[in-house]
Amino acid sequence: MAQFILLLRGVNEGLTNYSPEELQKLFEKYDDWVEGIRNKDKLRGARRLQDAVRHRIDAQNGKVIDGPFAETKETIGGFFLVECQEVEEAMRLAKQCPVLLHGGSVEVRQIEDDCRYSEQEARITDNPDEFDAGKTF
Template identity: 40%
Template sequence: MKDFMFVFRNDPAVMAGMSPGELQTSMQKWMDWIGGIAAHGKLVDRGNQLANEGNVVRPAKVVTDGPYIETKESIGGFIMVRAESLDEATEMAKGCPILFAGGNVEVRPIIRM
């Protein structure tokens, strides 16, 4: 078994435009999806949602505000899963609720050193 990280990217404006009921429905879909992965013993880390604000450190220790929400896509969060292969992990990602809200899931193998 190998570990994989699912990185969730979306347009922050989509969530900002949701009603409280839509947000609650969306959260339940996320809980069900992650719960299903956990029920199969494939969840390594529930991860976290990421805040929109932050800083970016560049070469020469230059610090700027960012990431910039003005972009159409930002990283919204992550989880870690366990699968036999990249193909299996990718199949798990296909059920992610973010796909139904115009977002995407980046599936990346984790290299343990």
């Protein structure tokens, strides 16, 4: 079986137009969608990303740049990690995601099985020249 990441974009798109009751119904749809994936034993993980400031490290000089980097509609608000037989199955799950009901989108990407770092932990330090694969954070 292959693993896929479902990247939810624009999770807050259009929500200001919803009444509290409509929001509650929408959240129930999210709960039902996730429960359906869980009941099929496909869910391997999920996280919501904070809306706060994002940090990006520039490749040229290692400088840290803070701030929003994309339009709200393009911002990744969270992800689901699922395990499926094929990409078509992952796409079927994505097509049922409630983010599509309020203007968002879902990007489906297959996760590579052969990443040499996937079984290792890495330690990141304050020293940008120091990166030690195989050690803990």
